[in-house]
Amino acid sequence: MLPCIELETQPNPSAAIIWLHGLGADGNDFVPIVPELDLTRCPGIRFVFPSAPSMPVIVNGGYVMPAWYDIIGRNLMDQEDATGIHRSAHAITKIIEREASRGIAYDNIVLAGFSQGCAMALQIGLRFPHKLAGIIALSGYLPLAMSLNTEKHSANQTTPIFMAHGMYDAVVIPERAEASYALLEKMGYAVSWNEYPMEHSVNREELMDISRFIKAVLIRP
Numbered sequence: 001m002l003p004c005i006e007l008e009t010q011p012n013p014s015a016a017i018i019w020l021h022g023l024g025a026d027g028n029d030f031v032p033i034v035p036e037l038d039l040t041r042c043p044g045i046r047f048v049f050p051s052a053p054s055m056p057v058i059v060n061g062g063y064v065m066p067a068w069y070d071i072i073g074r075n076l077m078d079q080e081d082a083t084g085i086h087r088s089a090h091a092i093t094k095i096i097e098r099e100a101s102r103g104i105a106y107d108n109i110v111l112a113g114f115s116q117g118c119a120m121a122l123q124i125g126l127r128f129p130h131k132l133a134g135i136i137a138l139s140g141y142l143p144l145a146m147s148l149n150t151e152k153h154s155a156n157q158t159t160p161i162f163m164a165h166g167m168y169d170a171v172v173i174p175e176r177a178e179a180s181y182a183l184l185e186k187m188g189y190a191v192s193w194n195e196y197p198m199e200h201s202v203n204r205e206e207l208m209d210i211s212r213f214i215k216a217v218l219i220r221p
Contacts, residue, residue, distance in 0.1 A: 001098070003051045005031055015046070015108040021113075021116075025066060026052070028049070031049055037207060038208070043219070048095060052066045053066065068117065077176070093128070111124060112137075127151050136213065137161060138206075140172055145183060157189065158190050162210065163192065164206055166195075166196055168197070
């Protein structure tokens with residue numbers, strides 16, 4: 001099991017948000033955002049922040065750092081590390097299953113991710129065989145897009161997807177993310193696109209929109 005940091009908003013939570021960090025970060029990266037989210041009226045939530053294993057990353061000169069998969073070139077889509085993506089998907093899926101074994105219904109689990117974590121959230125969520133509550137895809141893109149049509153699972157065809165990106169992002173250029181959004185929309189997914197005047201980061205306006213999304217998918221009538 002991957003090492004994880006956990007925060008619970010209430011004892012005995014009935015929902016979970018599994019939040020995946022970006023390249024070179026670890027599970028601590030998004031812990032500080034929890035107090036900034038407006039979770040009024042939400043059920044108790046267990047936030048789970050896994051840490052990726054460390055590995056050499058080719059695009060960074062082979063420097064060893066936490067990474068969900070290797071990046072071969074700055075284009076991101078050329079020579080994708082399918083083996084690494086599948087390996088991390090398997091490890092993260094174990095975390096989803098652990099939450100289910102702890103009493104969290106699949107449809108009360110949100111997958112969230114930033115940058116590489118965003119790619120992993122989309123990779124796993126669209127192929128997962130049980131309906132999830134939602135997917136939060138921040139400053140990233142859809143990996144292994146060519147295989148999605150044959151690997152996708154109908155369980156999450158209507159799962160809400162919140163995609164967000166910085167207009168000035170130089171790490172994952174907006175055009176790359178926009179192409180992923182367009183493909184998901186074409187495939188009939190319930191995906192929304194949100195842009196913010198920022199670089200490869202998260203800002204206050206985005207956090208407010210994330211709060212609204214979490215409420216929309218976790219607060220039941």
